Amino acid sequence: MGTDAKSLPPFGQQLREEFCMRKGSMFLNHGSFGMVPRRIKDIQKLYIDKMDDHPDDWFRRNNLGKWKKGRDAVAKFVNADPQEVVLVQNATTGINTVLKSLKLKEGDGILTTNNTYPAIQYTCEHTITSNYGSHCHTMVIHYPIKSDEDVVEQYRQFLSSNPHIRLAVIDHITSSTAVVMPIKKIIRACRDYGVLCMIDGAHAPGQASIDMKDLDPDFYTGNLHKWAYTPRGCALLYVKKEHQTWVCPLVTSWYYLQDFTMQFFMQGTRDDCAYITVPDALQLYEDLGGMISITEYTSSLLDQVTERMVTEWGTGKLPIPRDMEAACMRMIRLPKLEQYDVSTAEAIRLMDDLYYEHDIQVQVFCVLDNLYVRLSANVYNYPDEYSLFITLIRDVAQNKRPLCLKRKSTKTTGNSAMPFSDK
The missing domain is CATH 3.90.1150.10 (Aspartate Aminotransferase, domain 1)
Structure with missing residues (x-):
């Protein structure tokens, strides 16, 4: 459908009107859940209306071609072979897909760090419960960090001391500390020790350069609904071809045992409209500069x-x-x-x-x-x-005024309804 670059206002206050945010709200937290551009949301609505106008026509004749265009656009965006990229709901889904396909032997380990996003840490801990005798290791990243080599050396020392680690979950940009990790160097270090690399790029697409052919990870997942302007519930999962024989989607459906990417299509009557807007969202990203x-x-x-x-x-x-x-x-x-x-x-x-x-x-x-x-x-x-x-x-x-004026602020018990940041 495309966007009109000529109609875009300059960066800053004038551009707020292009995003679906409540008027008057000071929104300084794009990183958690993103903010959908109005023109992309309008395109998504058009697709939803088309789907609802004739569901059989949509699911039998239209959805697949549009889904493939979304996948191909993502593959081009990250310089990957389209046959190595699929669309999933979010980075957490991508990591669950790989880890729950992974078969660990007794003594094998998964490596995380103290900066690993909690939902991913929980996924790793759950994975080892399904693989008897396996372990979850947490490496502490020490601060201050003087150079990226400090971090790479920490990985090398940890892997040397723990030779049975099978897979490392590595942040591209950490969620809780916003640190850009030297993933290319860490991938090389892991390869030296025979360790698979699962890159958690939840914050990376649109914010950091991603070139799969240059990075050459085993697996990479990243949200598109944060910095790449798609609607929420849209992410990429890259799986290197040599691992596609054992990685499978969380939902087994109609394309079981067929082409790897097709196995991730037709997940029941799932609404794929967020995925289908990917070409338009990435075009808007380019139109913005x-x-x-x-x-x-x-x-x-x-x-x-x-x-x-x-x-x-x-x-x-x-x-x-x-x-x-x-x-x-x-x-x-x-x-x-x-x-x-x-x-x-x-x-x-x-x-x-x-x-x-x-x-x-x-x-x-x-x-x-x-x-x-x-x-x-x-x-x-x-x-x-x-x-x-x-x-x-x-x-x-400076005790010049209290933060709470309208309501009584009380100490929390840790039972907040929303104790997370969605990466």
Whole structure:
């Protein structure tokens, strides 16, 4: 269907109208669930209407061709063979697909890190319960990180000391700390030790360059509904051809034992419209200027905002090298806030108070014994938008005003209805 690049406003405040966000809301957290562009949502609605107009015609005659176009567009976007790429609901689905196909022998291990996204950590732990005698190992990534070689060396030392690890789950960009991992070097290190690599690229497509032929991972999964502008519930899963004989979809359906990619199609009467919008979403991404223009804007914006926060709050950034900072995400340490202890439960309470009291949406994590705010910027964000948040946190830290005015804030028990960030 295509988009009209000529009608796109410039980056910043004017571009907010192009996204489906509530008016007046300060949305500084694109990274968790994304924000669908209106024109892509409209295209999705047109496909849904076409599906509902005549379901038999859609599922028997139209869906497959459009699904293949979506898959092919993703493959081109990440420089992969279309026969090695399928579309799945999200990165968690992609990792579940691989791990639940993996057959481990007694003593075999799966490697994660202390930065692994909790849902993925749970998946690894569940996997070993189905493989008697296998183990889940967690490697601690130490801070400060002086260079990417520090991280690679940590992997080499851990793999050398744990020779029975079969597969490593490796973040491309960590969720809780927004660190760009040196995945190409880590993949090489894993190969040296005969370890399979499952790359969790939940935050990467659209934010970081991905070239499957250059990286050559065993498996790679990444969300398209965050930084690549598709509707939610859309991700890629790359499986190297040599592993396609044993990796299978979570749902067995009509194309069982047929072509690998086709096995992931026709999952019952699933709504594939999010997948089918992929060519339009990636075209919009290019119409906005592509990776160079988008990430230059977001990185410059976050540099400016981060400097203000560090100066006005008297804190600092996560101690990592500049070249390991994500282009669209930053981690800034919050000042001491007397109302909030340092814990995951209190980070969630702070997020809720910011939202309910001030309609500010950010992501807060407990990292290195401090509370950090993870900012996720996209092309609709702009410098002045952050001023209220910066001033509010500064004043609360200096006891000039409480954060909660409209409702009574109480200590949490850790039973928040939403204790996650969707990566």
